[in-house]
Amino acid sequence: xxxxxxxxxxxxxxxxxxxxxxxxxxxxxxxxxxxxxxxxxxxxxxxxxxxxxxxxxxxxxxxxxxxxxxxxxxxxxxxxxx
Numbered sequence: 001x002x003x004x005x006x007x008x009x010x011x012x013x014x015x016x017x018x019x020x021x022x023x024x025x026x027x028x029x030x031x032x033x034x035x036x037x038x039x040x041x042x043x044x045x046x047x048x049x050x051x052x053x054x055x056x057x058x059x060x061x062x063x064x065x066x067x068x069x070x071x072x073x074x075x076x077x078x079x080x081x082x
Contacts (some may be wrong), residue, residue, distance in 0.1 A: 007014045017039070023031040
């Protein structure tokens with residue numbers, strides 16, 4: 001019988017830039033808190049989550065915003081029927 005272990009997914013690789021699950025679930029936050037702070041700082045410095053990214057992805061025409069608004073209206077309609 002074979003046991004497989006995933007060592008990499010996308011940019012994340014075990015032993016390099018991931019926090020072990022055992023550390024996260026332990027009561028001692030000193031094991032993982034500095035790693036998480038560093039990862040969040042790195043992400044914010046790269047500006048990975050800029051608001052403008054959404055507009056660029058949909059061609060700048062506001063299509064994503066229109067879809068979100070339409071989805072919200074559908075939920076309001078569904079709630080009023082209940």
